[in-house]
Amino acid sequence: MKYTYRGYMYFLILILLLVSSSQTRPVSYPGGWTVLSHNDAFSQALHVHYSPTAFHSLGIRQEKMEKDNSHRTYIQNNFLLKRINAPHSQANWYLKTGLGYANPKGNGKDLKEASFAELSWDWEDRRWFVMLAGKLDYRRGMPTTAMSSYRVGWAPYVADYGKLHTWIMLQADHRPDDSDSVTLTPLLRFFKGTQLFEIGYSDKDTLLINFIWRF
Amino acid sequence: MxxxxxxxxxxxxxxxxxxxxxxxxxxxxxxxxxxxxxLPLQYKVQVNGLVCDFCARALEKVFGREKAVESIKVDLNSKHIVLNLKPNQQIAESRIKKLITDSGYHFVKMETLHGKP
Structure with a gap:
């Protein structure tokens, strides 16, 4: 009961904070495929998804968690819960869920059920970007952990469609269970057409490299 | 003389x-x-929510599947898309609105730049 209550409180906190993840736009256009590669201080992940509609995508996620050194495999659903399209900006609420298993020893034995849920909000115009995200991560045999991410970005110039867009961003990750719970990562985002590439370096001396390709 | x-x-x-x-x-x-x-029809459509290349690419893909569309040009600065139709083709405004809405964006208005309205 205590466990359920804690999870419930985390979920409420996440909703209140409108927490986020470092992936941008986890849903594509109808019929679109997306490949996302995500590498930072906490995990290395590869996610491939297909969007039957502009409001839902379904895919597979393979992730290696630094926390417990386990390999995770998920069926991941991403939902665009709400989008506000303004004349010069856009805001999105996303829900991402993953259901799968963890391979704690990396040898394919002793598999554990694993899942996650993440709620995120972002807002951007062509000059500014803000994102908040919160995530609950579960693996059988380990306590559920909560984490949150925050990101702000600024574009030094506004480029036309098809040209190279450059963003200067700062990401903050909060892992309450860690002794040094906050990680700051300044990063650069390069965005052109259907490819997005991010590179950064955290105050924990870890590299961030993200890549997104849509087709 | x-x-x-x-x-x-x-x-x-x-x-x-x-x-x-x-x-x-x-x-x-x-x-x-x-x-x-x-001249073939050409529509200029104002769309809300066009903020990045992913948005532009999404509309290019979606309208690119329409048989009547010859080409599409997305202008992120003016928040317009221009649809160039094939000769003797037309698309109803309701259809254009639906395609934009289903793509996750907001149709504002459209006008016919040239050709038969």
Whole structure:
């Protein structure tokens, strides 16, 4: 009961904070495929998804968690819960869920059920970007952990469609269970057409490299 | 006499040039009028929520599947898309609105730039 209550409180906190993840736009256009590669201080992940509609995508996620050194495999659903399209900006609420298993020893034995849920909000115009995200991560045999991410970005110039867009961003990750719970990562985002590439370096001396390709 | 002939030549020549020039203008104008009426339709659509290349690419992909569409140009600065249709093709406004809405964006308004409305 205590466990359920804690999870419930985390979920409420996440909703209140409108927490986020470092992936941008986890849903594509109808019929679109997306490949996302995500590498930072906490995990290395590869996610491939297909969007039957502009409001839902379904895919597979393979992730290696630094926390417990386990390999995770998920069926991941991403939902665009709400989008506000303004004349010069856009805001999105996303829900991402993953259901799968963890391979704690990396040898394919002793598999554990694993899942996650993440709620995120972002807002951007062509000059500014803000994102908040919160995530609950579960693996059988380990306590559920909560984490949150925050990101702000600024574009030094506004480029036309098809040209190279450059963003200067700062990401903050909060892992309450860690002794040094906050990680700051300044990063650069390069965005052109259907490819997005991010590179950064955290105050924990870890590299961030993200890549997104849509087709 | 030579002077009279020379002046007559100049006047006649000028008149001919002028009439030929007017004829050319008339022909050009007539051709342009004809071409405008037979040009394929071109729609300019104002869309809210166009903030990045992913948005632009999404609309390109979605409208690119429409048989009537020859090409699409997305302008992130003006928040417009311009749809160039194939000859003798048209798309209803309701269809364009649905495609934009289903793509996750907001249709504001559209106008026909040229061709039959």
């Amino acid at each position: 030579k002077t009279i002939l020379f002046l007559s030549f100049l006047i006649t020549g000028f008149s001919l040039d002028q009439s030929q020039a007017l004829s050319v203008i008339s022909t050009t104008s007539s051709t342009a009028t004809t071409n405008i009426s037979t």
